[in-house]
Amino acid sequence: MKQQAHAEDPPKDYEDLIRLIHERHDQMSKTYQRISVYLTQNPNDVAVQSVNTIAEHCGIHASSFVRFAQALGYKGFKELQALFQKRLATAAPGFEARVRALGNELQNREDRSEYGFLHDLVVRDIASLQDMLERIGAEDLSTATDLIEAADTVYLIGQLRSAPVVDLLRYILTMLGKRCVLLDPGGGLATHMARTMRPGDVLIAVSFRFYATEVVNIVEEAEKTGVPIVAISDSTLSPLAKSARVLFAVPEHDYTFSRSLAAPMCLAQALTVAVAARVQQNMTAPRIPTVTGA
CATH class of the missing domain: 1.10.10.10 (Winged helix-like DNA-binding domain superfamily/Winged helix DNA-binding domain)
Incomplete structure (x- = not known):
């Protein structure tokens, strides 16, 4: 165009x-x-x-x-x-009011202390989480959970600012007994490790602007070999979108030098809780095991 x-x-x-x-x-x-x-x-x-x-x-x-x-x-x-x-x-009742209230609250704040920064970030994160709740579809969550539960091995990739999201996923899924492989860029082996993926596996890819080139390349290659992909990104126009079986678009709002991970981290936890419910056959109160001991 x-x-x-x-x-x-x-x-x-x-x-x-x-x-x-x-x-x-x-x-x-x-x-x-x-x-x-x-x-x-x-x-x-x-x-x-x-x-x-x-x-x-x-x-x-x-x-x-x-x-x-x-x-x-x-x-x-x-x-x-x-x-x-x-x-x-025509949005959900009260949503427009929340948007206006958020804008007014932040615009009228005069507190520029350290606590003021904390307050602003928390208020914005609350709005971001509410926004995500209205964007994410139940069907996509169910499909992603199906793919993760059925996978022989869950491969994970996320670099730079996305790395904490896949680290959390690896920790919880491992504790749930799922075989996980983190495609770590250390040593330059991530691309080569990704070539061990098979159609019976699943790749969870996390990437936000400005999208890591290696992550995009691995996702595109995985699609060609028939590996299903669950992607967490910031837009339906993300380069991950065209290859993903399920895309969770979690918009980022450019309001600080460091964009918040509150929404994608919450989404990652929701996916693992859903997997826990399946694995434990406990849809009422699934528990995520934690490491104990000295």
Whole structure:
């Protein structure tokens, strides 16, 4: 979509718009791809903020957002934005109020002490967790749990900031008796270790912007060999998306020098609790074993 002609019939609802963005994403210019990622990750902000505010946050000129909308067949950005506003108006009861309350609370805070930083992070993490709860589907959780439970070996990969998520998964799944292999980049063997995966295994891959090249390459290679992939990433436009049997898109909100892992860590725990319930045949109160002793 490098400045291509207007679409004849632009999408009339949010779901169709997102579907169209996914279809065209690979053919878009780099600027349009950045706009696409922002729109899909921050639908609530898109609904309530001006195009100038959105553009400033992205570091992209507002006119690019207007041209992006026109390339999809809309008269301008406001017409596209109306779909996001309609989605927000029909969201779960109370959700819009929570979004506004969060914005007001953070905007009006004057406490810049160490405790103030803690307060802001906790408030934002609560909002992120609530957002994830409304995005993650029960069917995807069930399918991912099926794949992990049935796998001969669970392979795990996550580098840089994603590493703590796969470390937690390895610990809990190992304690549950699942055979796990961490594709550790140490020694340069991760890619070679990944080639031992078989279709009866499962690969859990975790990667956020800016996606680690080795993780993306291993995921693509695993798909070609028939290994099912459960991916945790930050967007449905993530390079992991096209290869994943199940994709959990956990949007990250760029509000600090270090983006929070609260939501993906919570999701990882939820997956392992679900596996524990299956393994222990205890859907009421599954327990995750812990290491005891001196």
